Structure formats: structure tokens, C-alpha cells
Amino acid sequence: xxxxxxxxxxxxxxxxxxxxxxxxxxxxxxxxxxxxxxxxxxxxxxxxxxxxxxxxxxxxxxxxxxxxxxxxxxxxxxxxxxxxxxxxxxxxxxxxxxxxxxxxxxxxxxxxxxxxxxxxxxxxxxxxxxxxxxxxxxxxxxxxxxxxxxxxxxxxxxxxxxxxxxxxxxxxxxxxxxxxxxxxxxxxxxxxxxxxxxxxxxxxxxxxxxxxxxxxxxxxxxxxxxxxxxxxxxxxxxxxxxxxxxxxxxxxxxxxxxxxxxxxxxxxxxxxxxxxxxxxxxxxxxxxx
Numbered sequence: 001x002x003x004x005x006x007x008x009x010x011x012x013x014x015x016x017x018x019x020x021x022x023x024x025x026x027x028x029x030x031x032x033x034x035x036x037x038x039x040x041x042x043x044x045x046x047x048x049x050x051x052x053x054x055x056x057x058x059x060x061x062x063x064x065x066x067x068x069x070x071x072x073x074x075x076x077x078x079x080x081x082x083x084x085x086x087x088x089x090x091x092x093x094x095x096x097x098x099x100x101x102x103x104x105x106x107x108x109x110x111x112x113x114x115x116x117x118x119x120x121x122x123x124x125x126x127x128x129x130x131x132x133x134x135x136x137x138x139x140x141x142x143x144x145x146x147x148x149x150x151x152x153x154x155x156x157x158x159x160x161x162x163x164x165x166x167x168x169x170x171x172x173x174x175x176x177x178x179x180x181x182x183x184x185x186x187x188x189x190x191x192x193x194x195x196x197x198x199x200x201x202x203x204x205x206x207x208x209x210x211x212x213x214x215x216x217x218x219x220x221x222x223x224x225x226x227x228x229x230x231x232x233x234x235x236x237x238x239x240x241x242x243x244x245x246x247x248x249x250x251x252x253x254x255x256x257x258x259x260x261x262x263x264x265x266x267x268x269x270x271x272x273x274x275x276x277x278x279x280x281x282x283x284x285x286x287x288x289x
Contacts, residue, residue, distance in 0.1 A: 026042050034121060
């Protein structure tokens with residue numbers, strides 16, 4: 001638009017993905033606190049002389065100054081990053097840890113898929129994503145448990161949470177033994193469709209523990225039940241997304257999680273980050289000021 005001058009605005013964000021652009025630039029996909037998911041160009045960050053290229057790596061929590069229309073009504077839909085300050089670069093805590101790195105990749109891809117519309121605010125998903133990366137950096141729980149807890153709670157925010165304490169079809173309360181992805185979760189004997197899975201009761205208990213934040217129960221789960229839980233969670237998510245996640249097949253399901261690193265132990269914590277490794281499901285309904 002002739003005569004249009006780009007606005008400057010600030011926001012903090014989680015870096016979800018980076019793509020090469022030209023010889024020295026990158027397109028950064030961000031999940032921001034106040035403006036939802038957006039893409040922005042970081043010019044010159046691939047040069048060795050770049051002042052903030054290292055801060056715009058995946059899984060980092062950064063504070064940004066961005067040039068463009070926050071509402072996307074004027075000018076290009078691709079904004080430009082003019083300033084970056086690192087809040088906490090979580091990727092450094094597990095860049096050499098394959099299980100945690102692949103779990104973080106799945107979290108980032110899921111966050112992007114759960115925000116199909118750019119610049120649509122999603123504060124609760126932003127906080128959940130930040131809390132998930134923080135839990136992976138802490139290393140207190142197995143990376144697969146953190147990932148499955150994130151996926152279950154992310155589906156809850158999207159309205160796709162699987163029914164675990166009542167029949168998904170008729171609503172009959174109780175822990176039912178069959179699980180049907182197309183039906184929406186656990187189903188009673190009367191509503192059980194053909195082909196429904198029959199997971200172990202401990203697997204359904206693990207899913208309920210991860211969804212509610214009962215980490216004492218989750219950490220005590222056997223490896224076989226963790227694997228079965230991961231399969232059901234992944235199937236339920238991809239059914240509703242109507243496409244697969246490229247990062248899920250790469251996740252190491254055999255690891256019990258790495259030790260907490262010194263850097264992660266002393267990392268500053270944002271008070272409004274949703275911790276998926278908390279003992280109780282956090283209340284994130286109130287927007288941070």
C-alpha cells in the first residue's frame with residue numbers, strides 16, 4: 001500500500017520453526033503471547049556477524065520487537081524482526097539429548113498445527129507450550145511422559161480431549177475398558193464400536209494421570225503402559241488433525257528421560273508459564289497482564 005509505514009510492536013514468543021530464505025535470511029515461525037502464531041523475517045541472521053541469530057533457534061523463549069501490522073490488515077503478512085532479547089533458550093539444555101530434542105520437536109509441531117489461523121491470540125496454548133519446553137529442559141520426568149501430557153492438554157484446549165472417566169458416546173460414568181479413537185475415547189460395552197482397542201487399565205489410568213497432572217502415578221508407570229499410552233494419544237491427536245505429525249515417528253519411546261542439567265536447574269522461570277510437570281493441573285484462564 002502506497003504511503004504505508006510499518007508499525008513497531010513488542011511481544012514475547014516461543015520459536016517453533018525456522019526456514020531458510022535467500023542467502024542470509026530466515027523465516028521464523030513464532031507462537032506469541034498476545035498475537036498468536038505468526039511468521040516473521042529475520043534478515044541477515046545466517047551471517048556469522050549477526051547480532052541475534054543464535055537467539056532465534058527452535059524452542060527458545062524470546063522477547064521481540066517486530067515491524068508490521070499486528071492485526072495483519074495492512075502491508076505484508078510477513079513481518080520483520082528488528083530486535084531480539086533472549087528470555088530463556090531451552091534448546092541449549094537438551095540439544096545433545098535425542099529423546100528430549102525429538103519430544104520438543106513434536107511439541108513445537110503440535111503447537112503450530114493447533115493454531116491454524118495466524119494472529120489469532122491463544123494465550124493458554126502459549127503458556128502450555130512454554131511449560132512443556134521448561135519441563136523438558138528440567139529433565140525431572142521422562143520426555144515421553146512430558147510430551148504425552150502436553151498432547152493431552154493441548155487437545156483439551158482445542159476441544160478434543162479424549163473421554164477417560166465416562167463413556168464418550170452415552171456419558172455413562174466410570175472407567176470403561178474399551179477405547180475408540182473415532183468415538184472420542186473410552187466407551188462402555190453397549191456403545192463399543194467394532195475395532196475398538198482394549199488397553200490395559202493401567203494405561204487408561206496413566207492417561208488420566210497425565211491429563212490431570214498426577215506425576216507420582218505417571219512416573220511409576222511401567223514402560224509397556226507408557227508405550228501403549230503414547231500410541232493412543234498419538235492416534236487420537238492425528239485423527240482430529242486429519243493428518244500425521246512428521247516429528248512423532250522420530251520420538252524415542254524407549255528412554256526414561258535424562259538427568260536435569262545444571263543450566264536447566266538454575267534457569268529463571270516465567271511465573272505465567274504453564275508447567276506440564278506440576279502436581280496439579282494449573283489454572284491458566286486468567287490472561288497475564
